[in-house]
Amino acid sequence: MLDTQSVCYAAATCSFFHKCAMDPLCYANIDLTSVVPKVNNVVVSTMIQRAGKVLRSLKLGIVPGPIASPGSSQPLVYTIRNSVDASGFSWNDKRSRQGKESSILTRSCLSSLSGDIDTPGVLLRRLHLYNIERMDNAALCAALSACPSLLDLEIVGLHVELRQTLESVSKHCHLIERLYFESSKTGRDDSLKLPTCCDLVNNCPHLTSLSLRGFKLHDHKVRILVKGFRKLKYVDFSTSYSITGTFLRNLGGSAGGNLLEVLILRDCMHLKEVEVARFSTAILAGDFKLLRHLDISNREGLASEGDWYHRCYTTSVIPVKQLLEERPGFCLLAEFPPEGSFVEIEQMIGSDTYSDFSSPSQPSSHTLDGMLFMSSSESSYNSDPGSGYEDGQDSSYVIYEESSDEVDFLVV
Structure with a gap:
């Protein structure tokens, strides 16, 4: 049930844990x-x-x-x-x-x-x-x-x-x-x-x-x-x-x-x-x-x-x-x-x-510490296509600095 590093730490603790850590399933x-x-x-x-x-x-x-x-x-x-x-x-x-x-x-x-x-x-x-x-x-x-x-x-x-x-x-x-x-x-x-x-x-x-x-x-x-x-x-x-x-x-x-x-x-x-x-x-x-x-x-x-x-x-x-x-x-x-x-x-x-953050049916924008946070019912994006998409209403969130030419997109 432990990750590899935790198994190694546990095995070094005592002779009993060391014996337990010999179980093939640990690896x-x-x-x-x-x-x-x-x-x-x-x-x-x-x-x-x-x-x-x-x-x-x-x-x-x-x-x-x-x-x-x-x-x-x-x-x-x-x-x-x-x-x-x-x-x-x-x-x-x-x-x-x-x-x-x-x-x-x-x-x-x-x-x-x-x-x-x-x-x-x-x-x-x-x-x-x-x-x-x-x-x-x-x-x-x-x-x-x-x-x-x-x-x-x-x-x-x-x-x-x-x-x-x-x-x-x-x-x-x-x-x-x-x-x-x-x-x-x-x-x-x-x-x-x-x-x-x-x-x-x-x-x-x-x-x-x-x-x-x-x-x-x-x-x-x-x-x-x-x-x-x-x-x-x-x-x-x-x-x-x-x-x-x-x-x-x-x-x-x-x-x-x-x-x-x-x-x-x-x-x-x-x-x-x-x-x-x-x-x-x-x-x-x-x-x-x-x-x-x-x-x-x-x-x-x-x-x-x-x-x-x-x-x-x-x-x-x-x-x-x-x-x-x-x-x-x-x-x-x-x-x-x-x-x-x-x-x-x-x-x-x-x-x-x-x-x-925002109702999907109503576009909105919020200013947070010099950055503009925008939401729209017409667009959204998941950064990891392989992770799958969920059914539901459409929304999008783009974060960028208003005063900079270099655009940052924070995707979670």
Whole structure:
């Protein structure tokens, strides 16, 4: 019933608690993430071996902020400051936080998962790895090969290749439902190939949430992924370098694309305004009936049709008003830099969360310590689409400083 750290504290208290802490169930869900390095390979190996086949969840590495990530069921509390990404922290701006050699994880930290059929990895359901700088492709692939029951895989800040990782997932993790992979080198990993995409689609039919952030993805490859997965509901290609948005064309008629509920294309440098407009028109025409959250925010603005060097900072060609009128409960997030000619955020979702602040049927505003607090019945936004939405009346809450050009949005 205790978290991993509390189990360790209790075990050090007395011989009786130490004996109790030897129960494998105490280590069914191992969470050894921290802001600074605290554990090494020996600690990880010991806990995995104590858990044995009872092991269901394993989280390792260095995290600079909230552990919960987009697509997870856990709520987040964070600040989006202008163009900082919506995950609540920027993994790609992280600094090396590995500490002393006695508290460092290396490529062999997952070796205890591997082995014969009775090894701990055989029934592991969740594996989250953060900023383990000494992890390499061979070690990660060996670990994945020992986890055939994996449902949830999250990889952030590891120096591993996208293609090799996805090949291992498609070969060994056929039950995978959620895949979150953020590159440690934004825009430089162009390793993904068409056969890898096809194999992943064919071998992992249960995937419902796919996040590939910071990779050099091309539209024809992304289209295979989005169109191919028949149960796909959540997609996040934020900071993907090569995506233009052409993969969205005629996607609504396919089984995969038509089931989308959340689509995040935040800070995709080559995302074209015309493709976003075409996609919005398709939504108005009746496609993507289940889509309830679309994020096209971009710190560089959207690319124009003819020349991507020419940036667009408005949503003038996007039928925003009509879209929100015809799709109640739809959330469109379009945040552009303040130096652009226009910054617009249109948000709508159903929620009773803020009923104590303002009646949803009456727009209002309140001044709090130099900040303007606005509420409207026509818009609202939930910062964590993966956490789900509640039925109810529509409301929105945007907080910003009146006297500053830099806009802050506080989302709870």
